Amino acid sequence: MLMPILQIHSEDMPAYAIVCGDPARAEKISRKLEQVRELAFSREYRTFVGQFEGVQMAVVSHGVGSPGAAVCFEELIRAGVTTLIRVGTAGSYTADYPAGSVIVSTAAVRTDGLTRQLVPDGFPAVADIGVTQALIEAARGTGSGTDGASVASDAPTTGATKVGVGITVTLDAFFTGVEEIPHRKYKQAGALAAEMEIAALYIISTLRGARAGAIVAIDGFADSDLAAEYDPHTGAVANAVEQEINTALQALATLARQDQA
Numbered sequence: 038m039l040m041p042i043l044q045i046h047s048e049d050m051p052a053y054a055i056v057c058g059d060p061a062r063a064e065k066i067s068r069k070l071e072q073v074r075e076l077a078f079s080r081e082y083r084t085f086v087g088q089f090e091g092v093q094m095a096v097v098s099h100g101v102g103s104p105g106a107a108v109c110f111e112e113l114i115r116a117g118v119t120t121l122i123r124v125g126t127a128g129s130y131t132a133d134y135p136a137g138s139v140i141v142s143t144a145a146v147r148t149d150g151l152t153r154q155l156v157p158d159g160f161p162a163v164a165d166i167g168v169t170q171a172l173i174e175a176a177r178g179t180g181s182g183t184d185g186a187s188v189a190s191d192a193p194t195t196g197a198t199k200v201g202v203g204i205t206v207t208l209d210a211f212f213t214g215v216e217e218i219p220h221r222k223y224k225q226a227g228a229l230a231a232e233m234e235i236a237a238l239y240i241i242s243t244l245r246g247a248r249a250g251a252i253v254a255i256d257g258f259a260d261s262d263l264a265a266e267y268d269p270h271t272g273a274v275a276n277a278v279e280q281e282i283n284t285a286l287q288a289l290a291t292l293a294r295q296d297q298a
């Protein structure tokens with residue numbers, strides 16, 4: 038069956054998918070796959086399929102913002118995807134996790150408009166516990182692997198990259214207007230970072246019976262208290278993106294092997 042917006046056929050889709058905002062990041066991730074094929078590049082949605090460690094998986098870009106990303110998540114699940122990991126970027130709420138860190142999102146604060154049109158206020162946007170566990174373990178594993186960095190049990194690292202685990206905030210606005218975004222409250226309540234699509238991913242996955250998790254590379258500070266000059270194109274951010282990609286690929290392969298066992 039043809040998915041009308043992504044322009045992919047369900048017959049071509051594996052059960053496992055990595056999703057990310059940027060089509061260029063999808064292409065970068067696809068280069069780590071074997072027997073890779075590009076299925077479609079429709080609007081902001083670029084879809085590749087290939088194998089990682091023998092596991093057939095897809096890599097798909099969803100663009101910026103929850104409404105557009107929701108179209109991608111819905112069509113992927115309709116096409117047969119059952120496990121999704123978002124590999125994104127986010128602004129940090131804490132100097133403990135500066136640019137170049139990565140965060141595994143356990144749940145997302147729903148400040149977006151999209152999920153309000155799907156479920157009532159108060160319904161939680163939570164990650165799948167198995168996907169989250171696989172991401173945390175892979176983050177520790179990739180950290181102690183290729184570049185041999187030590188991994189502290191309470192503050193896991195990947196290479197030189199600090200890894201946080203906790204709540205993220207999903208916003209609709211990237212640039213502020215005249216309304217104040219309550220960053221200070223989110224931060225005081227313990228949220229680690231803000232981005233723009235994770236709540237949609239978690240709510241849609243919960244509604245449709247799929248499982249999802251997310252990892253984000255920190256590219257600056259989300260709140261104006263900490264905001265320095267925003268530059269998502271530094272070497273530290275590129276390193277964190279590389280680490281989160283390796284982590285997500287490893288986690289997805291582990292989940293697939295667990296499913297087969």
Ligand SMILES: O=P(O)(O)O[C@H]1O[C@H](CO)[C@@H](O)[C@H]1O
Nearest residue numbers: 057058059101125126232233
């Ligand atoms: O890097 P990606 O995956 O696009 O994620 C973040 O970056 C975009 C904003 O620059 C938003 O999509 C936000 O969620």
Ligand SMILES: O=c1cc[nH]c(=O)[nH]1
Nearest residue numbers: 126127128232233259
């Ligand atoms: O939504 C986003 C993504 C990256 N960095 C931010 O500060 N916000």
